[in-house]
Amino acid sequence: MSQYKTKVLGTGMCVPERVVTNVDLEKTIETNDQWIYERTGIRERRICKTIGGEFPSDLAYSATLQALEAANMQPNDIDMILFASVTPDMKLPNTASILQTKLGIENQCACLDIAAACSGFVYGTNMAHAMIQTGMAKTVLVVGSEMLSQEIDWTDRRICILFGDGCGVALYGRSEDNSAILATCLGADGTGKEFFQQPVGGAVTPLTKEHILNREHFMQMKGTEMFKVATRTLAKNAKKVIADAGMSLSDVDWVIPHQANYRIIETTAKLLGIPMDQVVVNIDKYGNTSAATVPMAFHEAVADGRIKRGQIVLFDAFGAGLTHGATLLRY
Numbered sequence: 001m002s003q004y005k006t007k008v009l010g011t012g013m014c015v016p017e018r019v020v021t022n023v024d025l026e027k028t029i030e031t032n033d034q035w036i037y038e039r040t041g042i043r044e045r046r047i048c049k050t051i052g053g054e055f056p057s058d059l060a061y062s063a064t065l066q067a068l069e070a071a072n073m074q075p076n077d078i079d080m081i082l083f084a085s086v087t088p089d090m091k092l093p094n095t096a097s098i099l100q101t102k103l104g105i106e107n108q109c110a111c112l113d114i115a116a117a118c119s120g121f122v123y124g125t126n127m128a129h130a131m132i133q134t135g136m137a138k139t140v141l142v143v144g145s146e147m148l149s150q151e152i153d154w155t156d157r158r159i160c161i162l163f164g165d166g167c168g169v170a171l172y173g174r175s176e177d178n179s180a181i182l183a184t185c186l187g188a189d190g191t192g193k194e195f196f197q198q199p200v201g202g203a204v205t206p207l208t209k210e211h212i213l214n215r216e217h218f219m220q221m222k223g224t225e226m227f228k229v230a231t232r233t234l235a236k237n238a239k240k241v242i243a244d245a246g247m248s249l250s251d252v253d254w255v256i257p258h259q260a261n262y263r264i265i266e267t268t269a270k271l272l273g274i275p276m277d278q279v280v281v282n283i284d285k286y287g288n289t290s291a292a293t294v295p296m297a298f299h300e301a302v303a304d305g306r307i308k309r310g311q312i313v314l315f316d317a318f319g320a321g322l323t324h325g326a327t328l329l330r331y
């Protein structure tokens with residue numbers, strides 16, 4: 001079997017223009033900026049327009065053009081699209097194939113959506129690596145793009161303050177230099193499904209008028225339970241991939257954690273003994289954008305020059321499912 005190395009060729013991101021601050025939310029629900037900021041680290045989030053086209057595939061289109069430009073490649077160079085999202089454009093067809101058409105790709109590349117919630121981008125990255133490593137694909141686009149604003153009850157202060165919309169992408173390909181994905185891990189614990197779920201609207205409980213009137217069709221979360229499992233799992237997976245790569249925590253230059261809550265990120269960093277100035281945090285600007293948080297934070301840190309070629313970068317994510325995963329790479 002072929003054994004190619006996998007490299008990040010380019011990154012991109014796109015967020016909607018509309019900014020909703022904590023102070024804006026004070027006008028519609030009983031909350032305040034101080035409560036939200038102290039408990040979560042969030043100051044504001046971006047929200048998609050529902051009229052005029054700012055849907056997950058649109059955000060992904062703009063972000064992908066940036067990644068292609070950074071990689072000096074054309075859309076037809078992509079031979080697989082993995083689109084991680086819990087808020088796809090529609091049920092059928094998958095959003096990866098919608099994006100393929102928007103990009104004008106004519107090579108009939110494989111298109112797959114990944115439903116792994118906040119771990120979706122890391123799932124996509126590790127799957128892209130497997131495809132590239134074995135020679136089954138040469139250039140894989142991995143997208144994390146979400147429009148969570150549609151699935152949130154904006155009258156429920158326990159949940160609406162946490163989430164936002166956005167998209168981040170990474171283009172992966174064969175490496176002929178030092179850059180490489182060094183270790184990966186993926187997992188899930190299905191027994192924790194009731195900690196974060198959206199049971200209404202699927203095959204088991206089809207959506208009815210009553211569900212909508214009773215506001216039962218939105219995402220439901222047990223915040224405290226999620227908080228506890230998240231920190232434990234993030235720290236465990238980080239240690240696993242570092243050990244699997246034959247490295248130690250001091251070898252890691254940058255941690256890109258899922259941005260669910262600043263306190264989760266800080267607690268995980270403490271458990272790992274990694275200083276916060278090596279952890280990329282942008283939750284203050286965007287809130288939790290599920291599958292998009294890791295690629296957005298990664299892109300921002302690459303674009304502003306914090307992350308440099310040759311440095312060791314750790315992706316670490318956790319989400320509904322309860323899915324989780326990590327990637328260690330030399331950028």
Ligand SMILES: CC(C)(COP(=O)(O)OP(=O)(O)OC[C@H]1O[C@@H](n2cnc3c(N)ncnc32)[C@H](O)[C@@H]1OP(=O)(O)O)[C@@H](O)C(=O)NCCC(=O)NCCS
Binds near residue numbers: 320
């Ligand atoms: C949601 C979260 C911020 C709640 O923080 P917390 O410190 O646990 O707060 P609690 O839920 O215990 O609520 C404390 C009080 O604040 C109130 N409160 C809840 N939301 C509020 C808001 N937006 N504004 C003001 N008060 C609020 C609660 O009603 C409660 O009041 P009570 O004591 O009178 O009942 C926190 O649990 C969290 O971030 N969890 C992780 C969730 C997550 O990110 N999941 C996704 C992972 S992929």
